[in-house]
Amino acid sequence: MRSILTALAATTLMTGAAFADAHALTGDMRIVSDMSNPAPRAVMEGLVEQFGELHPGLNIELEIVDRDGWKGQIRNALTSNPPDVVNWYAANRMGPYVNAGLFEDVSDVWGEIEGLDAVKGALTIDGKQWGVPYTYYNWGLYYREDIFAELGIEEPTTFEQEIANCQVIIDSGRKCYAIGTKFLWTAGGWFDYLNMRTNGFDFHMQLARGEVEWTDDRVRETFANWRKLIDMGAFIDDHQNYSWQEALPFMVNGEATHYLIGNFAVAPMRDAGLTDEQIDFYQFPLIADLPQGEDAPIDTFHIPSGAANKDAAREFLKFVTSAEVQTAINGPEVKEGDEVVKPGLGQLPVNAASAVEDDEFLNQGFEMLTTNATGGIAQFFDRDFPAEMAAAGMEGLQEFMVFPDNLDDILERLEQTRQRVYQQ
Amino acid sequence: MTAVPDIRPRADTRSWYRRNEIAITPWLFLAPGLLFFAFYVIFPIFQSFQVSFYDWDGLGDLTEQGRFIGLDNYRELAGDRNFEISLWNNLKWLLLYLLAIPMGLGIALFLNQTVTGIRLYKSLFFFPFVISQVVVGLVFSWFYLPDVGLLNVMLGWFGLSINILGSPDTATYGIIAAGLWPQTAYCMILYLTGLNAVDPEQIEAARLDGAKGPKMLWYVILPQLKPATFIAFVVTIIGALRSFDLVSIMTNGGPFGSTRVLSFYMFEKALAEFGFRMGYGAAIAVVLFLIMLVFIAYFLWSMWRDERAAR
Numbered sequence: 001m002r003s004i005l006t007a008l009a010a011t012t013l014m015t016g017a018a019f020a021d022a023h024a025l026t027g028d029m030r031i032v033s034d035m036s037n038p039a040p041r042a043v044m045e046g047l048v049e050q051f052g053e054l055h056p057g058l059n060i061e062l063e064i065v066d067r068d069g070w071k072g073q074i075r076n077a078l079t080s081n082p083p084d085v086v087n088w089y090a091a092n093r094m095g096p097y098v099n100a101g102l103f104e105d106v107s108d109v110w111g112e113i114e115g116l117d118a119v120k121g122a123l124t125i126d127g128k129q130w131g132v133p134y135t136y137y138n139w140g141l142y143y144r145e146d147i148f149a150e151l152g153i154e155e156p157t158t159f160e161q162e163i164a165n166c167q168v169i170i171d172s173g174r175k176c177y178a179i180g181t182k183f184l185w186t187a188g189g190w191f192d193y194l195n196m197r198t199n200g201f202d203f204h205m206q207l208a209r210g211e212v213e214w215t216d217d218r219v220r221e222t223f224a225n226w227r228k229l230i231d232m233g234a235f236i237d238d239h240q241n242y243s244w245q246e247a248l249p250f251m252v253n254g255e256a257t258h259y260l261i262g263n264f265a266v267a268p269m270r271d272a273g274l275t276d277e278q279i280d281f282y283q284f285p286l287i288a289d290l291p292q293g294e295d296a297p298i299d300t301f302h303i304p305s306g307a308a309n310k311d312a313a314r315e316f317l318k319f320v321t322s323a324e325v326q327t328a329i330n331g332p333e334v335k336e337g338d339e340v341v342k343p344g345l346g347q348l349p350v351n352a353a354s355a356v357e358d359d360e361f362l363n364q365g366f367e368m369l370t371t372n373a374t375g376g377i378a379q380f381f382d383r384d385f386p387a388e389m390a391a392a393g394m395e396g397l398q399e400f401m402v403f404p405d406n407l408d409d410i411l412e413r414l415e416q417t418r419q420r421v422y423q424q
Numbered sequence: 425m426t427a428v429p430d431i432r433p434r435a436d437t438r439s440w441y442r443r444n445e446i447a448i449t450p451w452l453f454l455a456p457g458l459l460f461f462a463f464y465v466i467f468p469i470f471q472s473f474q475v476s477f478y479d480w481d482g483l484g485d486l487t488e489q490g491r492f493i494g495l496d497n498y499r500e501l502a503g504d505r506n507f508e509i510s511l512w513n514n515l516k517w518l519l520l521y522l523l524a525i526p527m528g529l530g531i532a533l534f535l536n537q538t539v540t541g542i543r544l545y546k547s548l549f550f551f552p553f554v555i556s557q558v559v560v561g562l563v564f565s566w567f568y569l570p571d572v573g574l575l576n577v578m579l580g581w582f583g584l585s586i587n588i589l590g591s592p593d594t595a596t597y598g599i600i601a602a603g604l605w606p607q608t609a610y611c612m613i614l615y616l617t618g619l620n621a622v623d624p625e626q627i628e629a630a631r632l633d634g635a636k637g638p639k640m641l642w643y644v645i646l647p648q649l650k651p652a653t654f655i656a657f658v659v660t661i662i663g664a665l666r667s668f669d670l671v672s673i674m675t676n677g678g679p680f681g682s683t684r685v686l687s688f689y690m691f692e693k694a695l696a697e698f699g700f701r702m703g704y705g706a707a708i709a710v711v712l713f714l715i716m717l718v719f720i721a722y723f724l725w726s727m728w729r730d731e732r733a734a735r
Binding site: 072075078096100101102182183237238241382387388391395396 | 481482483484489500505569570571587589590675676678679680681692695696697698699700701
């Protein structure tokens, strides 16, 4: 805890002045956070510590729950004895809670904070804002730079080059892509990218809104491109048995060369012993000549409408969205030996006025999203599609990856689901 | 003058409770149990029936946010392929789980002897029942792992390999096999206690009549083990229908939903990450309840019959 304190001391100095004149907050405040992985957990604890120092009259209770467990618990947490601040996700994923009146309208907070206009849409439903973002991260192909050098191949920019590279990799006795689909969503990432590259961002969003049939020829084209990779044996075997973490060793051991994943995977790769000389990153290559859409999911804070101390909660939301705090929490984690001297999410700050800390992957990701994602920014398969469509969809995607021949049947089923889900 | 003896019965001065003590006390003792049973079991059952007629996402009040749709949830269930898969899997569980009874009996007979350290062996056989289902699931999923799992290492000696949990054809059987491990231990302990109660005189008599081996088992031992068999049957059937933990831990319902059972499907539809269909989940729960009701009714009826016969 001491290390976190010293790490955040710098930001305390900066933000201290800004918040000193805020009216004194008192009472209890309860925060439930899903930042349960080691690095995010340290960040969250640091945030609370620092916020508590700014408001000594406030008694803050922080409860950190398992990230995947929280997805099932949030419903109960919001309805019975709601806390004052919770973590959740933007876009369609917050829809059910907004519609049920369980999230507080925080448009007033948005009126007081600056630099978040770029992502305002993702947190807006019915013209109002229902939460604030604290971080986002890019997706892309992380790959083994050293193996690329050994095989004499380079970062591709087109799908043909990607396939040609992959053939070289397979011929060397490796697999191209590590993936673990036991929990399904990783397959959603592949579909997002293949569909956005084959048919464009706008088409992908039409599909998400239920305006296009799953049996449409353009959707089939996406799957045909995917099938090219599956048929050449590009993906690791038995991926349906692994979680995304369990599939990491394939990349770490060099049995597979790529991983299509979010930037959050870089920290565990480094922890597993890969150096920055061994890992590198490139944007998913072009298939059709279309402006590239990118997945960049936003993680958020919300105030439950039944919260007891909404004044304190609003202050907290302003605090986490300020440029200084966003700069500090999103930087890479700094370690000396095994000790964390500066906690960090290793992701991208949302506030336009904050700085992206100097890190190979953060720089590349930020560069890609600001200059080369002209198609648009998507939130990810399970956040853009309504819950039920996403669940059925990801299951179909996993089945397709194992039994590509079942495609007609899968699309037929997804089309049935689409017709039912969107009519409601 | 002699006083006329007062022949009227003396007015009962005891309090109302004292007078009715014998009739009331049992109910008083039962009251907490009945209350909790009514509140936590009976009441929710009827609530589930009610919810199953609604289209409701579980947020907000049922009658306000929910939409009454009559039997639509059940109609949809009838054409739902995933529901069909779950139902078939439940049937597989029901049938194959019963293997735990003969296996438990076999082990119990084998262990029912006096050898040094037999208590230790019994404890070791009982061990899987003591550890959590979650641990059983984890151990078995490691055992089944492709390439590195113990099973595939052993199969590798013969040049074979199989991804049990990764293939929709074998995954359910793999999970049932894992479930049989603790369930067999449970049946074994039931039979071991049963064997203690077997009358040695009858065995002696049977021996004199020349019975041995399978005949002895079938005509002399097994009839005396009938109560143990009954209980083993009950717990195994209920255990098979309740199967949830192992499915959740070992495959999470996958690959692509092929290992779902009714209880897991209900959880997925109503309560899990993407589950916002309380009404649909409740309809699945009602179906599962009705299936269980068939068995429970049979068990209750046969217990009631036995009790009457014993009187």
